[in-house]
Amino acid sequence: MNRTPPSDPSQVALRTLLAQVRAYIEYQQSSGVEAFPRTTGSVFPVAVSPVAGSGHAVPVQASASQAAPSPGTPQSAPPHTATHVAPVATDLFVLPGVQQAGTLGALREEIGDCRRCKLWSGRTHIVFGVGNPQARLMFVGEGPGRDEDLQAEPFVGRAGQLLTEIITKGMKMRREDVYIANVIKCRPPQNRNPEPDEIAACQPFLLRQIELIRPQVLVALGTFAAQTLLGSRVPISRLRGHWYDYHGVKLMPTLHPAYLLRNPNDKKLVWADIKMVLSELER
Ligand code: SF4
Numbered sequence: 503m504n505r506t507p508p509s510d511p512s513q514v515a516l517r518t519l520l521a522q523v524r525a526y527i528e529y530q531q532s533s534g535v536e537a538f539p540r541t542t543g544s545v546f547p548v549a550v551s552p553v554a555g556s557g558h559a560v561p562v563q564a565s566a567s568q569a570a571p572s573p574g575t576p577q578s579a580p581p582h583t584a585t586h587v588a589p590v591a592t593d594l595f596v597l598p599g600v601q602q603a604g605t606l607g608a609l610r611e612e613i614g615d616c617r618r619c620k621l622w623s624g625r626t627h628i629v630f631g632v633g634n635p636q637a638r639l640m641f642v643g644e645g646p647g648r649d650e651d652l653q654a655e656p657f658v659g660r661a662g663q664l665l666t667e668i669i670t671k672g673m674k675m676r677r678e679d680v681y682i683a684n685v686i687k688c689r690p691p692q693n694r695n696p697e698p699d700e701i702a703a704c705q706p707f708l709l710r711q712i713e714l715i716r717p718q719v720l721v722a723l724g725t726f727a728a729q730t731l732l733g734s735r736v737p738i739s740r741l742r743g744h745w746y747d748y749h750g751v752k753l754m755p756t757l758h759p760a761y762l763l764r765n766p767n768d769k770k771l772v773w774a775d776i777k778m779v780l781s782e783l784e785r
Pocket residue numbers: 613616617618619620621622628686687688700703704
C-alpha cells in the first residue's frame with residue numbers, strides 16, 4: 503500500500519512515538535524481558551512550557567526521537583511557531599528502582615552494568631556525570647565521545663575543554679561547582695546520533711539526576727540535548743537565548759561547544775546566553 507507521510511505535526515509525533523515504543527519493546531524482548539512494570543507516571547510530571555512573558559510559543563512534550571541533526575549544529579530558522587504536543591516515551595518506561603534512588607550514588611548503583619539498550623556493547627565505561635550533587639547549575643550534553651568513554655567523565659575532550667573554559671574563565675566558577683551530564687550515558691558507535699530506543703532507555707537516568715540535583719538553572723548544550731529535554735523539533739538557533747520552564751527548573755538552550763570549535767564566530771552567541779544564566783544565578 504502506498505502510504506502518504508502525514509503532514510499534521512501531531513500525527514508525525516504519534517507515528518514517531520509508536521516507532522520508538524516498538525523499537526524499545528523489540529529490543530527488550532530480544533534481551534529476554536518478558537514484561538514491563540506498570541507505572542503511574544514519569545519521574546517528573548511531564549510538562550515543559552515557556553517562561554511567562556518570554557513571548558515564545560514552545561513545543562511541549564514531543565517525542566524524544568525527534569532529536570537532532572548533528573550535535574549542536576544550529577540551522578537556519580523560519581519564524582518561531584508552536585509545533586505539536588505529544589507524550590515523552592520515558593513515561594512508559596519509568597523504572598521503579600530509578601525512581602526510588604535517593605542519591606546520585608544510589609542511582610549510579612541502580613544503573614549498574616546497564617544493558618538496557620544496545621549501546622552497552624560498544625562502550626568502555628558508562629559516563630554517568632560529574633560535579634557537585636547540590637549544584638545550582640547543571641549542563642546537559644548529548645552523549646560521550648571517545649575521550650569521555652575512555653575516561654568515564656563527560657566533556658573531557660576538546661569540546662569539554664572549551665566548556666571548562668566557559669565555566670572557569672567566562673563564568674568565574676569552578677568545574678567542580680557545577681554538574682555535567684549527558685542525555686545518553688554510553689558512547690554511540692562512530693559518535694552517531696543516539697537512536698530513539700536508546701534515548702527512551704536512558705532518559706529516565708537523566709531525569710532522575712535532574713530531580714535529585716534540582717539545580718536552579720539547566721543549560722542544554724546543543725541541538726540534541728535541547729530538543730530532547732524540550733521535546734521539540736525547533737532548531738537550536740531559535741531555541742537558544744530564551745528561557746524555558748523544565749518542570750520548575752529554568753532551562754537555557756545554547757550552542758554545543760563542539761559546534762563552537764568549528765564556528766568560533768558564534769562564541770558571542772553562547773556568551774550572550776551565559777550572561778543570562780549568570781544573571782539568573784545571581785538573583
Ligand atoms: S546508553 Fe543508557 S540505557 Fe543504554 S546501555 Fe548505556 S546506560 Fe544503559
